[in-house]
Every structure is written in structure tokens, then in C-alpha cells.
Amino acid sequence: RKEVEQDPGPFNVPEGATVAFNCTYSNSASQSFFWYRQDCRKEPKLLMSVYSSGNEDGRFTAQLNRASQYISLLIRDSKLSDSATYLCVVNTGGFKTIFGAGTRLFVKA
Amino acid sequence: DAGVTQSPTHLIKTRGQHVTLRCSPISGHKSVSWYQQVLGQGPQFIFQYYEKEERGRGNFPDRFSARQFPNYSSEPNVNALLLGDSALYLCASSLARPQHFGDGTRLSIL
Numbered sequence: 001r002k003e004v005e006q007d008p009g010p011f012n013v014p015e016g017a018t019v020a021f022n023c024t025y026s027n028s029a030s031q032s033f034f035w036y037r038q039d040c041r042k043e044p045k046l047l048m049s050v051y052s053s054g055n056e057d058g059r060f061t062a063q064l065n066r067a068s069q070y071i072s073l074l075i076r077d078s079k080l081s082d083s084a085t086y087l088c089v090v091n092t093g094g095f096k097t098i099f100g101a102g103t104r105l106f107v108k109a
Numbered sequence: 110d111a112g113v114t115q116s117p118t119h120l121i122k123t124r125g126q127h128v129t130l131r132c133s134p135i136s137g138h139k140s141v142s143w144y145q146q147v148l149g150q151g152p153q154f155i156f157q158y159y160e161k162e163e164r165g166r167g168n169f170p171d172r173f174s175a176r177q178f179p180n181y182s183s184e185p186n187v188n189a190l191l192l193g194d195s196a197l198y199l200c201a202s203s204l205a206r207p208q209h210f211g212d213g214t215r216l217s218i219l
Contacts, residue, residue, distance in 0.1 A: 032207075043199060043210040044210050089207075095159065097142065097157075097208065099152045101149075
């Protein structure tokens with residue numbers, strides 16, 4: 001079993017749609033969690049941190065469920081510019097950071 | 110402020126050669142991590158350096174090594190290159206969490 005698993009997609013959605021990405025992690029001792037966005041042939045860029053209390057940044061909402069070892073990202077009112085790969089990232093404590101394989105999103109007009 | 114800077118941008122090597130990459134972290138960041146990203150996959154953790162010492166390592170062979178200098182810049186070295194080492198190599202720096210990435214070095218092995 002992979003340490004961090006994501007639905008690879010791709011997700012193809014129309015502009016204005018709401019889309020949700022899921023991620024599970026295997027190490028219950030994991031300490032910090034993030035969503036990164038990666039455009040084609042570019043470096044990953046931090047989208048948002050993820051907390052148990054949930055956090056929101058504009059159209060983006062992230063949630064962590066420690067009991068289920070599950071992380072989610074919700075994008076509302078999708079824009080064409082949201083098309084990218086979304087990476088779930090888990091820090092397992094100490095100095096090890098694990099990336100999921102990424103979920104590809106295509107938003108079409 | 111400058112972000113994480115990596116050099117070179119692209120590199121072509123042949124099997125059996127060695128390669129050295131370079132990364133300058135964001136000013137004030139003491140931790141530098143390296144990742145290998147193969148097309149279609151997420152970045153794979155290679156190792157992390159903090160205060161000039163290797164603090165963590167992923168599932169990579171000893172052919173992969175690195176140094177961190179007093180100014181916290183880092184240079185990984187890969188010996189005896191294999192075709193499978195062709196990838197985007199990403200450097201990330203941090204003060205604590207989260208990490209910030211450089212543009213990467215795209216390494217092609219012929």
C-alpha cells in the first residue's frame with residue numbers, strides 16, 4: 001500500500017462546477033498536511049495547509065480527518081485557470097515528506 | 110526576496126557519468142530537501158539536509174549523495190547514472206513547514 005494515495009483522475013469538469021479531491025495516508029503518526037498545485041512542467045506550489053478544524057481560502061476548502069486518515073480538497077466555482085495537477089502532501093514527522101501521485105483536473109469552457 | 114533557485118535548468122548526461130546539481134534556498138531557510146519527479150508521478154523524497162547534515166532519506170541508493178554548505182545551499186551528486194535517473198529534480202527549502210520549491214533541474218540520461 002502506498003503511503004499517500006490519491007485518485008489519479010483525470011477529472012473533467014465544466015467551468016463553475018464544484019469538484020472534490022480525496023487523499024488517504026497510511027502513517028497514523030503523520031503530523032502535517034498540505035495541498036500543492038503543479039502546472040505542466042512546472043514546480044509544485046503550495047495551495048494550502050490542511051487542519052483538522054478545516055480551512056478555507058476563497059473557493060478552496062481543505063479538511064483533515066485524522067481518525068480516518070483522510071484529507072480532502074474542495075474547489076467551488078471552478079475556473080479554467082484551476083486546470084492543473086493537485087498533489088496531496090503528508091509530513092510523517094521528522095524530515096520525511098511524502099507526496100501523492102497527484103490528481104489531474106481539467107476545467108473546460 | 111529571491112525564491113529557491115536551482116541550476117542548471119536542463120542537463121544531458123550519458124549512462125555511467127556522474128552529475129552535480131545546485132540549489133540556493135530562500136534566505137533564512139536552513140532546511141533543504143531534494144525530490145525526484147518522473148513524468149506522471151508525484152515527487153519522490155530523496156533526502157533532506159539541515160545544518161549541513163543529512164536528516165532523512167527516502168528509498169534511493171547510495172549513488173545519491175549531497176552536501177549542504179554553511180550558507181545552506183546544497184549540491185546533490187548522483188554517480189553511475191542510469192537511464193532511470195532521467196527525471197525532474199526538485200529542491201525545496203523551508204524554515205519549518207511548508208516547503209517552497211525551485212523550478213527544478215530536468216536531467217536526461219542518454
